[in-house]
Amino acid sequence: MRQERIIRDLSNVDLMRALPPEEVQAIAHFFRREKFAAGQHIFEQGDPGDALYLIDEGQVSVILNGKVELAKLGPGEAFGGMALLRGEPRTATIVADTGLVLWRLDLQGFQQ
Numbered sequence: 001m002r003q004e005r006i007i008r009d010l011s012n013v014d015l016m017r018a019l020p021p022e023e024v025q026a027i028a029h030f031f032r033r034e035k036f037a038a039g040q041h042i043f044e045q046g047d048p049g050d051a052l053y054l055i056d057e058g059q060v061s062v063i064l065n066g067k068v069e070l071a072k073l074g075p076g077e078a079f080g081g082m083a084l085l086r087g088e089p090r091t092a093t094i095v096a097d098t099g100l101v102l103w104r105l106d107l108q109g110f111q112q
Contacts, residue, residue, distance in 0.1 A: 006031055009056050010103060017076075031103040042094040042102070049083020049090055051106045058100035063093040072097065 006028040011017065033056070036042060042053065042060065055077050062071040062079065070092060073079055083090050 034102045036096040036100040040096045045093045047090045051104050052081045054078045054103040056101040059097040061095050
């Protein structure tokens with residue numbers, strides 16, 4: 001049941017939609033579901049790039065230098081991928097605008 005839910009939820013995310021169902025199924029067990037309250041920081045600018053996040057429910061703001069809002073992201077969108085791919089620090093802070101449900105792929109799962 002958990003695996004089916006993960007596959008269904010991941011299939012609604014833009015980044016995963018391009019993958020064939022069998023590939024989504026193959027990587028689904030590496031994702032972990034996380035919840036955040038409005039106002040919580042998911043990560044800070046300068047933190048290690050150790051995970052990719054896919055938004056299932058809610059909205060986040062992308063903040064640069066603690067004050068400049070670069071973007072708002074919502075369901076079906078992803079963030080954190082470039083830092084994970086490059087092994088570089090985070091280039092912005094991500095803050096939950098609303099209650100938030102994310103799917104998190106950490107570095108170890110990504111490498112596998």
